[in-house]
Amino acid sequence: MHEPVTFHFDVDGENFSSAGEASVIIKKKLRQLGFSPDIIRRVSIAMYEGEINMVIHANGGAADVTVMDEYIEIVLSDKGPGIPDVELAMREGFSTARENIRALGFGAGMGLPNMKKYTDYMKIDTEVGVGTKITMRVNTTG
Amino acid sequence: MKIEEIGKFCSAEVLCGEEYLDGEVYSACCSDMMSDVLAFVKDQGVLITGLVNTQVIRTAAMMDMVCIVFVRNKIPTEEMIALAEECGIVVMRSALRAYEACGILYSRGLIGNKGDSVCTNP
Ligand SMILES: Nc1ncnc2c1ncn2[C@@H]1O[C@H](COP(=O)(O)OP(=O)(O)OP(=O)(O)O)[C@@H](O)[C@H]1O
Ligand SMILES: [Mg+2]
Numbered sequence: 001m002h003e004p005v006t007f008h009f010d011v012d013g014e015n016f017s018s019a020g021e022a023s024v025i026i027k028k029k030l031r032q033l034g035f036s037p038d039i040i041r042r043v044s045i046a047m048y049e050g051e052i053n054m055v056i057h058a059n060g061g062a063a064d065v066t067v068m069d070e071y072i073e074i075v076l077s078d079k080g081p082g083i084p085d086v087e088l089a090m091r092e093g094f095s096t097a098r099e100n101i102r103a104l105g106f107g108a109g110m111g112l113p114n115m116k117k118y119t120d121y122m123k124i125d126t127e128v129g130v131g132t133k134i135t136m137r138v139n140t141t142g
Numbered sequence: 143m144k145i146e147e148i149g150k151f152c153s154a155e156v157l158c159g160e161e162y163l164d165g166e167v168y169s170a171c172c173s174d175m176m177s178d179v180l181a182f183v184k185d186q187g188v189l190i191t192g193l194v195n196t197q198v199i200r201t202a203a204m205m206d207m208v209c210i211v212f213v214r215n216k217i218p219t220e221e222m223i224a225l226a227e228e229c230g231i232v233v234m235r236s237a238l239r240a241y242e243a244c245g246i247l248y249s250r251g252l253i254g255n256k257g258d259s260v261c262t263n264p
Contacts, residue, residue, distance in 0.1 A: 016197075018196075020197060023204065041205075045204050048201075049180060104195060104197065105176035105177065106175075108178055110177045
């Protein structure tokens, strides 16, 4: 059993331009820690989608990444509007993003399904008017 | 195709990453929707796009892409170039439209999906 390695980031909801900074840093850290390109890619894509979501849908939040012996865990929490219908939100193509978000290259309704696809475990805790917490894990052993 | 040839075929100006121009790429994708790039790209090494913001660079970095071609003479900001440099990505700009750039590169052998849509070795 190794000591878990943890990283914490505040994700600024005001600044679309800086969205994804944490994912870029995590990608670098995981490389330094010697993970395989496939694992690094899955973690960083899932985290990046989640980071972008917090910025465009929830006015920012926090990202916590923990590297454990058997998996890498990503926890994204925000105090945004919450997701009223999680099943609907998980569908490919479902998006509440408006035209201004689409003009920035996002809002195709692919993020949450993509996060599910790239991770081995994903759980969404959300309450309308309170916020959303998404926990994802990517297994690092066999 | 060598990354350098992408620049040549598209009459593109290389804005950063000159040290990687010798690298080989096999397939590319073209999109202004980063959502779709994140969802559908597999091993395509090159992104051709008319969208200009920092998320284009981060999306390419997340997908392990090695070259971005901005079409229609779009000019990326200093901040975007610095980020691309940090991520080891070659950035170019071309006056061509996306359709033309894609057509030229495809006809020169840069396919859409490695070993999938086109058989390169019949
Ligand atoms: N953190 C969040 N807080 C509140 N709502 C969210 C959050 N994340 C996602 N949603 C809701 O779920 C919908 C689907 O999210 P998803 O990431 O799949 O698509 P998108 O962000 O709209 O578009 P894309 O991810 O393709 O750019 C969003 O449009 C939004 O309504
Ligand atoms: Mg999204």
